Amino acid sequence: MPNRSQSTFQTGKAKVFLVDDHPIVRQGLGLLINREPDLVVCGEAEDAPSALQRMASAQPDLMVIDISLDGPDGLELLKTIRLKEPILPVLILSMHEESTYAERSLRAGANGYIMKQEATERVLVAIRRILEGKVYLSERLTNKMLEQFVHGAGASNNNPLTTLSDRELEVYRLIGAGHGTRQIADELHVSVKTVESYQAHIKEKLSLRNARELLQHAIESSLSEKSAFGAAD
């Protein structure tokens, strides 16, 4: 009887573990969850190390993890958890714009993503959906993902950057390094118009709306090539 992740069948309540660096948020979520008949909080943690430590004895059916933690962030924690618990349901909670982190979260193995701006009931909806083995995303996000799946020939590439051509990727990296259109044109010995064209293609392939989002995406992606977080086993 190796897992009990299909929520209720023994205790009658699905056990939820909370990870957030804001005590107020933990308290709020805790009270919210505990007053549901089918859910109960089985543990809390304020950062990744203590979460990993306390999880062992708490035996949660589901994790709710905030992205912004001190030290290793929520995604790092998620990845570490995935090493030991490949199927434990995880809901990522964040105050950031979906567009920034949702995709990243799913790739890291999350079963759902929800913003703190959402109404509290949505959190319960998300939790139950995930406990049913489904994925929770906002409607807008779901559509975006589907579209990207269709456009991007899905299956093989989990990384949308692989759909970029060599030249496009080159430009993308330079943008992430903070270089401007003009500068990039000079560096690649092509016309500014050509670089603009690449940017347009990149934006299309990555479903970005304008140059700001492109710069944002490129910077974030260039920054996330770091840190590994020593495996905790």
Place this chain on the structure above:
Amino acid sequence: MPNRSQSTFQTGKAKVFLVDDHPIVRQGLGLLINREPDLVVCGEAEDAPSALQRMASAQPDLMVIDISLDGPDGLELLKTIRLKEPILPVLILSMHEESTYAERSLRAGANGYIMKQEATERVLVAIRRILEGKVYLSERLTNKMLEQFVHGAGASNNNPLTTLSDRELEVYRLIGAGHGTRQIADELHVSVKTVESYQAHIKEKLSLRNARELLQHAIESSLSEKSAFGAAD
């Protein structure tokens, strides 16, 4: 009988009004406050306009305001409130680094500043202190303020963001969140020209050469919010 701000004397409970854009946080704070015998939540709002509107009928004895609101931020709200309610106690709640916002909050008329990272009981301590007419700050902050008071002006600026004016910082954060000039102008209800002016000032103060460097700086700073801890001594 012009004010009732010395907490209890009529209802027996001091009325607290909450302003935060995260429903979960409002819920958490609300439950926390309402289970205290001497405190009660008299209203909530998720942004500045609705806060101002609902305050009138709620007649709070104290406001708890989060800094990061959509549209006008918590400091703007505080200043607006101060125009009508010069002595209404206000506690500023923030997830941001103290060094960036605490001093600014006090200058804007706050009676206290507390981070969301603090234990929930600290919030109650802060509320009661403020209701007594005192000022609440973390010990570390208090010391820093005192020291700064003694040593006169300078010294404490290892964080260049502290040189930005309130309005400038607000724009800076919005830029970091990916908002465009036009959008920011709309959100702050000012002219595009005004926003451009802020951007120019920010660039000057942070020694940034152009708009792209500004965007880059703002994005990176919004992504970190961790590291970069200004040593307090």
Place this chain on the structure above:
DNA sequence: AGATGCCATCAGGAAATCCCTGAGGCGGGT
């Protein structure tokens, strides 16, 4: 071989922005 498609390269032109100069009102400090 022709059709189709992706890639690399570039132009034209309207819209948005950037960026420099300048300026008025307000509040605080000396």
Place this chain on the structure above:
DNA sequence: ACCCGCCTCAGGGATTTCCTGATGGCATCT
């Protein structure tokens, strides 16, 4: 009273963004 910083905005030239094409090369599919 004077100066200085902050908040607010305008005018206008310089750049960038962004949309609509266009050309030729190369590979693949039919």
